[in-house]
Amino acid sequence: MTPRRTHIVGAGVAGLSAALAVTADGGEAVLYEAAPHPGGRCRTLHPTDGFDHDNGTHVLFTANGRALDLLRTVGARERWVEPEAKGLPLYDGRTGEMRRVGLSPWSWLLPSRRPQGLTLSDLMRIMRLVFASKDCPVAAIIGKRPIMDSLIEPLTVAVLNTPPDQASAQRLACALRQLIRPGAGRLLVARNGLSQDLIEPAVATLQTRGVPVLTGQRLRNLLTVNGRVIGLALSDRTVMLGPDDRVILALPPYEVERLLPALPVPTQFEPIINVHYRMEGLKHPRFIGFTGTLAQWALIRDNHVSVTVSAADAVVDQNAPDVAARIWREIAPALRSLGLDAHPDRQPEMRVVKEKRATIRQAAEILPQPPLRPLANLALAGDWIGSLPATIESAVMAGEHAASILHHARGTRATLVKDRALKTENAA
Ligand SMILES: Cc1cc2nc3c(=O)[nH]c(=O)nc-3n(C[C@H](O)[C@H](O)[C@H](O)COP(=O)(O)OP(=O)(O)OC[C@H]3O[C@@H](n4cnc5c(N)ncnc54)[C@H](O)[C@@H]3O)c2cc1C
Structure with missing residues (x-):
């Protein structure tokens, strides 16, 4: 009897998660990846000049239980560190002020961790957002208030990569309900890089289980x-x-559409730009948020600073050196205040990475979703499946879910087929 094997296509986080799930209790799997390396949208780039950096900064929250479980499974949980245990430093580019903000509402009991301008009425709007029963844009619930600028907009673009005037309140609410649990709002980053601290340990674990990648x-x-x-x-x-x-x-929606054209899939995407400045940083990673600037976040590692612009539609087609120069002028004072040798007029060497289809656009509308098992022996995975924000967490969950669906499904086995002629057919 030939053993049952699961062929997993796409070695991003969803594909790796599916392979780990299939092989957890002895199943057999093989992974096929189009690129020369695994990791997909979550990876470290190794250019020939030796300036290694991630394609873009990725954060996890302690609320992301499935992603953290995966890290534990592959022995990499300790490599994800909390850069800002005392609350996130937020730099206001208009006033030059830096203050700390707690990401967990529980931390707001301390006035020093409260978002700027937080009022009782804001708290009520945030509660309406957290328990949104009908979908609408985030901005329709929060309105134009200081809290939008100092908390909700940065959080919305970080979680949904979609601006608040379009972003789905219900999708954001899924993440917020996790984040408000005590202890769940701590922000984590990979200490060294995404490949070293997530992708390589996952591949190494799969290899010990005999999975070819x-x-x-x-x-x-x-x-x-x-x-x-x-x-x-x-x-x-x-x-x-x-x-x-x-x-x-375990593929992005446009690849699923190409392979199985009859399936409904999301067709709109949002870009993310990351600018990586090569400079002496800090031994222990630091993470700052920005308001009133083009940049939203900066991760400071020991030999570079990576700056993120999410929901970057307005600037993605602009000249990359111009975007990098503008960002540098805006963030240099904040970096300087953290002790870095950063001057607005002396921009270090940099590299710009534009991910034009960084995630699906997560707008307040019903996004097309295919059946999870469109063919008898085929299931779909990927961060875009389901109603959670498209993140590492949803990619991990989708991979595990696809493995579980096929494991429990009936009728995946082939029956004797008379017509053996091969054809590529439209599913659904
Ligand atoms: C710049 C940036 C910043 C982000 N920040 C965060 C963050 O802070 N926190 C967070 O949780 N998430 C973040 N994300 C989202 C996160 O990266 C994704 O949710 C996750 O990596 C998606 O994994 P995936 O496996 O579903 O898809 P992908 O990573 O896209 O994997 C799909 C894989 O399939 C391969 N492939 C495609 N076509 C084929 C084919 N025909 N045959 C074989 N292989 C194929 C691709 O090469 C790829 O490796 C960010 C994404 C970007 C781009």
Whole structure:
């Protein structure tokens, strides 16, 4: 009897999570990745000039239980550190003031951690947001108030990568309900980098479980017969499936649409720009938020500072050096106040990374969603599946869920098919 194998396409966080779930109790899996390296949108870049940095800063919260469990499984939980245990420093580019803000509402009991301008009426609006029963843009609940600028907008673009005048209140509420639990609002970053502190440990764990991670293998086509996958046409080979084999597509929605064109998938995306300045930083990572500037966040590592502009539609097509120069002038005073040798007129060497389809646009509307098992032996995964914010946490959950659906599904096994002619068919 041939063993049952799960073929997982896409070695981003969702694909790695699916592979870990499939193999947790002895299942067999193989991963195919189009790029030369695993990690997808969550990875470290290693250019030839030796200036290594992540594609973009990623944060986790202690509320992200499934992502943290995955880190524990691969022995990397301790590599994610809390840079700002005393509350997040927020720098106001208009006034030059720096103050700390607690991300957990419980910390607001201390006046020194309260968002600027917080009133009782703001608290009531935040509660309405947290328990939003009907969807609408975040801005429709909060309105134009100081709290929007000092807390809600930075939080909304950080979590949903969509501006508050469009962002879904209900999606944000899913994250806020997790964050308000005591102890859940602590912000974590990878101490060294995304590949070293997440992707490589996950791949190493899979390798100890005998899972091949085959890079440079783009899935060109699915070969299907009678509503089930019988083969994978990859970059340089075609893999025929055994009768018990399953497939998980852990791919972005536009790839799922190309492979299975009849499926409804989200089609709108939001960009994120990251500018990485090569300079002497700080041994222990620091993390600052900005208001009144183009930049929203900066992560300071020992040899560079990475600055994030989320929901970056307005600037993504602008000349990259101009964007980097503007950001540098705005943030240099804040970096200086943390002890870095940063002067607005002396911009260090930098690199700009534009992720044009960083996440789906998470607007206040019903986003198209495909069935999770569109073919008998195929399930979908990816951060965009479901109604949670599209983040590492949702990618981990989607990977685990896809593995579980196939494990428990009936009718994934092939029955004898008379017509063995291969065809690529539209699902759904
Ligand atoms: C700049 C930036 C900042 C972010 N910040 C945060 C953050 O702070 N916190 C957070 O939680 N999340 C953040 N995210 C989101 C997070 O990166 C994603 O939610 C997560 O990485 C998605 O993982 P995924 O596996 O679903 O998709 P992907 O990472 O897109 O993985 C899909 C994989 O499939 C591969 N692939 C595509 N087509 C094929 C094919 N035909 N055949 C084979 N392989 C294929 C791709 O190369 C890729 O490796 C950020 C994203 C970006 C871009």
